[in-house]
Amino acid sequence: xxxxxxxxxxxxxxxxxxxxxxxxxxxxxxxxxxxxxxxxxxxxxxxxxxxxxxxxxxxxxxxxxxxxxxxxxxxxxxxxxxxxxxxxxxxxxxxxxxxxxxxxxxxxxxxxxxxxxxxxxxxxxxxxxxxxxxxxxxxxxxxxxxxxxxxxxxxxxxxxxxxxxxxxxxxxxxxxxxxxxxxxxxxxxx
Amino acid sequence: xxxxxxxxxxxxxxxxxxxxxxxxxxxxxxxxxxxxxxxxxxxxxxxxxxxxxxxxxxxxxxxxxxxxxxxxxxxxxxxxxxxxxxxxxxxxxxxxxxxxxxxxxxxxxxxxxxxxxxxxxxxxxxxxxxxxxxxxxxxxxxxxxxxxxxxxxxxxxxxxxxxxxxxxxxxxxxxxxxxxxxxxxxxxxx
DNA sequence: CTGTCACCAACGACCGTTCGTTCGTGTCGC
DNA sequence: GCGACACGAACGAACGGTCGTTGGTGACAG
Numbered sequence: 413x414x415x416x417x418x419x420x421x422x423x424x425x426x427x428x429x430x431x432x433x434x435x436x437x438x439x440x441x442x443x444x445x446x447x448x449x450x451x452x453x454x455x456x457x458x459x460x461x462x463x464x465x466x467x468x469x470x471x472x473x474x475x476x477x478x479x480x481x482x483x484x485x486x487x488x489x490x491x492x493x494x495x496x497x498x499x500x501x502x503x504x505x506x507x508x509x510x511x512x513x514x515x516x517x518x519x520x521x522x523x524x525x526x527x528x529x530x531x532x533x534x535x536x537x538x539x540x541x542x543x544x545x546x547x548x549x550x551x552x553x554x555x556x557x558x559x560x561x562x563x564x565x566x567x568x569x570x571x572x573x574x575x576x577x578x579x580x581x582x583x584x585x586x587x588x589x590x591x592x593x594x595x596x597x598x599x600x601x602x
Numbered sequence: 603x604x605x606x607x608x609x610x611x612x613x614x615x616x617x618x619x620x621x622x623x624x625x626x627x628x629x630x631x632x633x634x635x636x637x638x639x640x641x642x643x644x645x646x647x648x649x650x651x652x653x654x655x656x657x658x659x660x661x662x663x664x665x666x667x668x669x670x671x672x673x674x675x676x677x678x679x680x681x682x683x684x685x686x687x688x689x690x691x692x693x694x695x696x697x698x699x700x701x702x703x704x705x706x707x708x709x710x711x712x713x714x715x716x717x718x719x720x721x722x723x724x725x726x727x728x729x730x731x732x733x734x735x736x737x738x739x740x741x742x743x744x745x746x747x748x749x750x751x752x753x754x755x756x757x758x759x760x761x762x763x764x765x766x767x768x769x770x771x772x773x774x775x776x777x778x779x780x781x782x783x784x785x786x787x788x789x790x791x792x
Numbered sequence: 793c794t795g796t797c798a799c800c801a802a803c804g805a806c807c808g809t810t811c812g813t814t815c816g817t818g819t820c821g822c
Numbered sequence: 823g824c825g826a827c828a829c830g831a832a833c834g835a836a837c838g839g840t841c842g843t844t845g846g847t848g849a850c851a852g
Contacts, residue, residue, distance in 0.1 A: 416797055416851095436626035437711065440842060452843075453798045461842065494791070517707075521627065545791065554791045559782060562774065565767060566760050566786045573759030584752065592749060596756045600790035601684070601735065601744045606831055630808060642809075643832045651808065 417447050419457040426464040427471075427510035431575075435465055435514075435521045462523045465514070466530075469522065472515025473533040475504045480540040490548030495594050497541065501571045502590040506578060513575040541567055567597050607637050609647040616654040617661075617700035621765075625655055625704075625711045652713045655704070659712065662705025663723040665694045670730040680738030685784050687731065691761045692780040696768060703765040731757055757787050 425446045429438040440461060441451035458464055479500040483493050505512045515534075522530060541564035548554035557563050570593055578589070615636045619628040630651060631641035648654055669690040673683050695702045709721060731754035738744035747753050760783055768779070 434624060434626060434711075436624055439840075441840085449798065450800080451841095452800080455843070456797050491792075521624075548791065555789065557791070562779070562782055563786060563791070565763070566783065567791075569760045569763030570756050573755070573763065577755060589752070592752055593756065596753060596790065598790045598792050599745065600786065600788045601738065601747070601753070601757075602681075602788050629806075631806085639831085640833060641807095642811095642834075645809070646831050 414448065417449060417457070421447060422454055422457045423464060423467050423471075424510075427468040427514055430465065430468060430518055431510040431513035435518045465518060465522060466526050468511055468514045469519065469530055472508070472511040473530055473537075475508060475511070476501070476515070476537045477533055479504060480537050484540050484543070490544055490551055490553045491598070493544055494548070494597070497544070498571065498594045498597065499590045502574065502586055502593065505571075505574045506580070506586040506589070509575055509578060509580075516572050516575055538564055538568055570597060607639060607647070611637060612644055612647045613654060613657050613661075614700075617658040617704055620655065620658060620708055621700040621703035625708045655708060655712060656716050658701055658704045659709065659720055662698070662701040663720055665698060665701070666691070666705075666727045667723055669694060670727050674730050674733070680734055680741055680743045681788070683734055684738070684787070687734070688761065688784045688787065689780045692764060692776055692783065695761075695764045696770070696776040696779070699765060699768060699770075706762050706765055728754055728758055760787060 422443070426438075426443055429443055429446060433442070439451065440454055443464075444451035444454055447454075479497065483496045483500065486493065486496070488496070519527070519531060519534065542560050545554065545557060545560045545564055545567075549557050549560065574589070574593075578584075612633070616628075616633055619633055619636060623632070629641070630644055633654075634641035634644055637644075669687065673686045673690065676683065676686070678686070705724075709717070709724065712720060732750050735744065735747060735750040735753055735757075739747050739750065764779070764783075768774075
């Protein structure tokens with residue numbers, strides 16, 4: 413009757429449920445129900461639950477890493493590239509909330525053999541922000557900042573928190589969110 | 603031999619494990635082991651696992667609400683009170699990471715009958731930030747801000763993310779963190 | 793006819809929780 | 823001062839249920 417489910421369907425549904433209920437809050441039977449099949453039927457497509465978590469998180473990590481690579485390789489002032497990072501980050505989250513949320517929230521539940529590598533990716537992404545801030549300070553575009561590492565954490569805090577409150581049905585348009593975020597990150601409250 | 607555990611011990615250990623492994627990632631036997639007793643022995647002190655979650659989160663919520671009440675009732679410019687909020691928030695998190703992290707991360711796993719009330723507390727706390735921002739704009743202390751609600755989300759994003767990276771053993775002192783955060787929230791990067 | 797995909801029943805492990813019991817400690821009547 | 827007794831805290835076995843996972847079987851599409 414209904415067309416059979418693909419491995420792709422399974423991974424996408426897993427992202428959705430992991431984001432919504434957390435990895436440990438999602439059972440294979442839950443996941444099956446989401447797809448209209450039994451939990452045991454999932455094993456026609458995948459090898460195990462933890463593999464699903466790895467795959468979903470890998471996708472999240474890849475998107476952010478791709479953005480950082482692209483922006484950091486492009487020309488432009490620090491401010492321009494910061495704007496590109498903010499816009500790209502917001503676009504990734506608004507278009508792929510589930511993978512992004514799982515990447516940001518469930519990293520600690522990865523099997524040990526995958527954890528370190530993916531955490532390194534996340535740290536690499538943050539390092540792009542730090543380097544950009546340092547460049548901006550050196551170029552005199554930004555104010556003198558004593559602790560660029562901590563400051564990059566602040567910037568990323570604002571960006572990452574979007575997965576916690578963004579709802580596609582919500583009143584705010586992605587472009588507007590990106591603009592306001594960039595504004596806030598650059599100027600603060602004053 | 604060893605002194606018996608109190609209900610207080612149990613709640614504290616629960617906060618620690620819920621923060622570290624998440625609610626669904628923590629079993630009663632895990633929790634017992636953390637205290638050096640059996641999982642079943644916990645029921646001499648408590649009625650059920652979900653009660654523990656409620657209690658830990660209640661403590662987290664109470665601390666933040668207390669801070670907001672205190673600061674908002676005090677005199678001072680918007681900037682002064684913003685500094686007080688930031689400092690208080692950082693102090694709460696650095697001194698009670700576990701309750702704070704559980705409050706911020708595990709709200710969605712609360713039993714339905716407790717969820718709405720505690721979410722309302724969280725929203726009330728955020729509303730304090732929004733009101734303060736509005737006051738600051740009206741008084742001309744802050745720049746004109748078109749969307750104070752979203753901006754309050756940004757500020758709180760920076761503050762709340764602290765539970766994700768603060769480690770007591772880390773290099774950064776709480777005072778220094780609070781100063782840098784206030785600086786960033788007020789001035790941004792430029 | 794072959795391979796894919798789902799079903800179904802079942803596995804052992806673990807889940808939250810209950811129960812009967814034990815052991816030590818402190819209280820109180822005598 | 824001493825025995826009886828209630829109590830808090832923990833044990834250990836067991837409960838029904840759910841977990842992730844396996845293997846066998848059949849339906850149905852290419």
